[in-house]
Amino acid sequence: MLAALDRKLLRDLWAVRGQVLAIAFVLGAGIATYVMAASTLDSLQRTQARLYREFRFPDLFAGLKRAPVSVLARISAIPGVTNVEARVAAPANLELAGYGQPISGQIISLPRGPGQFNLLHLHAGRLPESGRDREALVSDGFAKAHKLQPGVTLKVTINGRRRVLEIVGVASTPEFIYQLAPGSIVPDFKTYCVVWMNADTLEGAYNMTGAFNQVAATLERGARTEDAVMALDHILRPYGGLGSHGRKDQISHRYLSEEFKQLTIMSTMFPAIFLSVAAFLLNVVVGRLMATQRGQIATLKAFGYPTSAIVVHFLKFTLVIVVFGVALGIAGGAWMGGGLSRLYMDVYRFPYLDYSIRPSVIAVSLAVSIAAAATGTLFSVLRAARESPAVAMQPANPGRYRRSLFEASWFSQPTRMIVRNIERRPIKSLLSIGGVAMSTAILVLGGFWTDAVDFMVFAQLRRAQLDDITVTFIGPVSIRALYSLTSLPGVTYAEPTRSVPARFRFEQRTYRTALQGLEPEGRLRRLLNKQLEPVQLPAEGIVLTDHLATMLGIRPGQILTVELLEGSRAIRQVPVTGLVSEYIGVSAYMRRDTLNRFLREGDSATGAFLAVDPPQIPSLYQRLKAMPAVAGSAERAQVLRSFYETLAAQMLTFAFFNTILAAAIAVGVVYNTVRISLSERSRELASLRVLGYTRGEVSYILLGELMILVFVAIPVGLVFGRGLSWLMASSAQTELFRVPFIIEPSTYALSALVIAIATVVSALIVGRKVNHLDLVEVLKARE
Amino acid sequence: METVFSARAVTKFYDMGEVRVHALRGVDLELFAGEMMVLLGPSGSGKSTLLNILGGLDRASAGTVQYRGFDITQAKDRELTQYRRKHVGFVFQFYNLIPSLTAIENVAAVTEIADHPMKPAEALELVGLTDRMHHFPSQLSGGQQQRVAIARAIAKRPSVLLCDEPTGALDSETGVVVLEAIDRVNRELGAATAVITHNADIARMANRVVHMSNGLVSHVEPNENRRSPRELHW
Numbered sequence A: 001m002l003a004a005l006d007r008k009l010l011r012d013l014w015a016v017r018g019q020v021l022a023i024a025f026v027l028g029a030g031i032a033t034y035v036m037a038a039s040t041l042d043s044l045q046r047t048q049a050r051l052y053r054e055f056r057f058p059d060l061f062a063g064l065k066r067a068p069v070s071v072l073a074r075i076s077a078i079p080g081v082t083n084v085e086a087r088v089a090a091p092a093n094l095e096l097a098g099y100g101q102p103i104s105g106q107i108i109s110l111p112r113g114p115g116q117f118n119l120l121h122l123h124a125g126r127l128p129e130s131g132r133d134r135e136a137l138v139s140d141g142f143a144k145a146h147k148l149q150p151g152v153t154l155k156v157t158i159n160g161r162r163r164v165l166e167i168v169g170v171a172s173t174p175e176f177i178y179q180l181a182p183g184s185i186v187p188d189f190k191t192y193c194v195v196w197m198n199a200d201t202l203e204g205a206y207n208m209t210g211a212f213n214q215v216a217a218t219l220e221r222g223a224r225t226e227d228a229v230m231a232l233d234h235i236l237r238p239y240g241g242l243g244s245h246g247r248k249d250q251i252s253h254r255y256l257s258e259e260f261k262q263l264t265i266m267s268t269m270f271p272a273i274f275l276s277v278a279a280f281l282l283n284v285v286v287g288r289l290m291a292t293q294r295g296q297i298a299t300l301k302a303f304g305y306p307t308s309a310i311v312v313h314f315l316k317f318t319l320v321i322v323v324f325g326v327a328l329g330i331a332g333g334a335w336m337g338g339g340l341s342r343l344y345m346d347v348y349r350f351p352y353l354d355y356s357i358r359p360s361v362i363a364v365s366l367a368v369s370i371a372a373a374a375t376g377t378l379f380s381v382l383r384a385a386r387e388s389p390a391v392a393m394q395p396a397n398p399g400r401y402r403r404s405l406f407e408a409s410w411f412s413q414p415t416r417m418i419v420r421n422i423e424r425r426p427i428k429s430l431l432s433i434g435g436v437a438m439s440t441a442i443l444v445l446g447g448f449w450t451d452a453v454d455f456m457v458f459a460q461l462r463r464a465q466l467d468d469i470t471v472t473f474i475g476p477v478s479i480r481a482l483y484s485l486t487s488l489p490g491v492t493y494a495e496p497t498r499s500v501p502a503r504f505r506f507e508q509r510t511y512r513t514a515l516q517g518l519e520p521e522g523r524l525r526r527l528l529n530k531q532l533e534p535v536q537l538p539a540e541g542i543v544l545t546d547h548l549a550t551m552l553g554i555r556p557g558q559i560l561t562v563e564l565l566e567g568s569r570a571i572r573q574v575p576v577t578g579l580v581s582e583y584i585g586v587s588a589y590m591r592r593d594t595l596n597r598f599l600r601e602g603d604s605a606t607g608a609f610l611a612v613d614p615p616q617i618p619s620l621y622q623r624l625k626a627m628p629a630v631a632g633s634a635e636r637a638q639v640l641r642s643f644y645e646t647l648a649a650q651m652l653t654f655a656f657f658n659t660i661l662a663a664a665i666a667v668g669v670v671y672n673t674v675r676i677s678l679s680e681r682s683r684e685l686a687s688l689r690v691l692g693y694t695r696g697e698v699s700y701i702l703l704g705e706l707m708i709l710v711f712v713a714i715p716v717g718l719v720f721g722r723g724l725s726w727l728m729a730s731s732a733q734t735e736l737f738r739v740p741f742i743i744e745p746s747t748y749a750l751s752a753l754v755i756a757i758a759t760v761v762s763a764l765i766v767g768r769k770v771n772h773l774d775l776v777e778v779l780k781a782r783e
Numbered sequence B: 001m002e003t004v005f006s007a008r009a010v011t012k013f014y015d016m017g018e019v020r021v022h023a024l025r026g027v028d029l030e031l032f033a034g035e036m037m038v039l040l041g042p043s044g045s046g047k048s049t050l051l052n053i054l055g056g057l058d059r060a061s062a063g064t065v066q067y068r069g070f071d072i073t074q075a076k077d078r079e080l081t082q083y084r085r086k087h088v089g090f091v092f093q094f095y096n097l098i099p100s101l102t103a104i105e106n107v108a109a110v111t112e113i114a115d116h117p118m119k120p121a122e123a124l125e126l127v128g129l130t131d132r133m134h135h136f137p138s139q140l141s142g143g144q145q146q147r148v149a150i151a152r153a154i155a156k157r158p159s160v161l162l163c164d165e166p167t168g169a170l171d172s173e174t175g176v177v178v179l180e181a182i183d184r185v186n187r188e189l190g191a192a193t194a195v196i197t198h199n200a201d202i203a204r205m206a207n208r209v210v211h212m213s214n215g216l217v218s219h220v221e222p223n224e225n226r227r228s229p230r231e232l233h234w
């Protein structure tokens, strides 16, 4: 008995293959977003954990001016500390033959033995041999950006003296998974490099023999990081300690955590929205598909099939669609997830990636889809099966209609049919509107992301930071250095800045970031509020990035405790006088003269913002490079480029995939809506054809209904999409980024356009079916 | 008498995989202006197939069908649609009314696209349904629905009225009312009318009875004594 039913199943599926495909696409798109996001995040986090373990990422970090190695014994004695390793690190300027722009970097001493922490993963070449003071390793991001092989030489300026190094190997470590040049917000592998050299050589070059300026340690399981930080700070204070910290404040780790936070939000919000939209649509579409099988269900019952057998039969029907859709989704999601992960790999210097999809992701995909499809099926099948077979054997009564509320006497009969049909089944019409509206909404959501990133860049790099080149000095220098910059050819204007690492405390909350001293009427660095209006820098007092204020729970007018982590190490109570709206990074600002006083120093600066005559930028670079006081310089155009190449690329790729999937969902929904309409009404439409209505006139009745539904759905969807975007923007707030809630009119227009195109394409496909309505067949069958 | 239809050697077969089903095996037939013809024959003898071909719903596999000199077997789809729209009125066993339109609107659906139609109310009056004009199909009995279908078929003043078992789904009393409507339309409007039935009694209302069996016209029997449907019993 089941064999015959199963044969029927296959034939039925084949008969509605267009719809099966469309439904599977909608479902697949929802699943794909989920699989893509979950697998990417999962793979990245798992890889990070594995790297930390295999390459021994320490728990405690500290920088200082200079301490003798003898101090290490005291550090080892800190309760909870298990292993300690010290090293020398020095900022450096690099030159690569054939690359015109300045490269800044950090040179790090290699351990004398096998090493305890931050073990190196060699991508190419070998370690420098002991005693060879020309040999060095470079970071893999830099090597890749410049396509460097072992054997290439590099000119380095350490401590004002030039040296030529030979690259013998390319390496990466968990310490520099996320590589940022000091003061920059996005990695730029072309202009920033980490170099490892033998300890003896570097110590010699940097006057650090028998001493260290960086130390790391591991902690016992259960040891409190805060306690160890306090103890270590205490030991290092006399040696110019710059404040020790746990993993939380280690730059690479912190940025990675922030990005993972961002990715977690994106990878829960997008899939949650997509999957619920897909599940909803699946439920609706399957329900309506089953409703068209009503006659068959009644007939089967008349034959004596029990309701349970019929339900099982139709569940199998939907199960086939679900399995097909989920398989499509997993395959598509894995493909996109792989691509997205590789994109992340370009920014995160992972030596390898454990890309895999957890079985639980597959289980969730299946469970959600089956639940959505099964309820849709059960509802409709049971309703049809409740009808007594006797009723089903009688000729079907014509559907009950009423005159419509929105009807004019001059309506043609076909128009009347459209309006009455929509009104007769308000729930069905609402569900169709809902489905199309949701597809519109997720398109808006995809577009919103692009708008938000563009606005972020616009606000930060076109309104707030107006300098052409940002120069960073090796350390604090007298303001006279600024005058020498101003006299360089091409520089039209220069503005000093003083930056110092600081710890901010309000109530029990603390945060570590740079405190920047700016000129009060600065032209090249402007502090702006949400409306992009300037915020005044007070003579006394501090201005915070709005997100920093939120994290610290402080409001303007309240008093913030500021602890400088350099120089005077002063601790002051400072009133917060205003907030600046910044979308990238968090910072705090004071007037530079106030900060100078605070630091008990003269009129000094750690950097400068330059306005430069654009054609002179390359030659200015050469000049800056030759200046020993200059640690690095960054061109705004370059920052913009690397921003779009790295962080923006990740977000936009993610959003792009989602937009494609949203479009797939839109097409699937619209097509199904009109296709089911056609099967529900083919008899009516064929009757009209018999009466002499042309194909066009008949199509009008079917498609006119679709047009009205879509016409209502689009504005609803745009509003709904705005809501979703707002939800996304308000939850995607991290230290790294705040996503501004900005949707351009073009995004709305584009979303509406995609839906309109989907509608036209569906209409064309279905219109062709209208042309092939079997006029003779429809006269034979009752309904 | 003017010939409305003239069918010559019309065949129709359906290829069903290996087997070929012959629905019509070479039918020759005329339908004259104003006459009432009944097609009589057992189920499966090809009556509906023939009528559908005459009405431009289906195409013959071979042979020719001329409608007032216009060869509908050679017509394009578009021309067939125009042919149905202008000249043919259909009545089917299952009424095929549009459920979302009232009786008068169902008729209007046809008059709106016809060249010289009568008023929808006029057509409904002809079938005696003036009092049910504004009812939806779901509010009408089977016989009433069929009379709306007849009104809809004749409102365009067709030159042919084709009825495929118009009483097939009705009891005999209601059937008589429906046949009376068809009879009246035939007499008053002069539309050449073909009515399919497998009921020999109904044949007595015809001018001519065409017997079909096994895809062929077996014989044509003129009926000198055309009865009004009132006088029929079955």
Ligand SMILES: Nc1ncnc2c1ncn2[C@@H]1O[C@H](COP(=O)(O)OP(=O)(O)O)[C@@H](O)[C@H]1O
Pocket (backbone or CB within 6 Å): B014, B016, B021, B022, B023, B041, B042, B043, B044, B045, B046, B047, B048, B049, B050
């Ligand atoms: N679409 C079709 N496919 C296959 N065979 C058909 C089709 N339509 C009709 N037939 C066959 O053609 C023959 C004539 O059918 P029909 O004209 O409907 O007979 P009648 O109306 O006299 O009962 C029958 O044997 C029927 O099975």
Ligand SMILES: [Mg+2]
Pocket (backbone or CB within 6 Å): B047, B048, B049
């Ligand atoms: Mg028949």
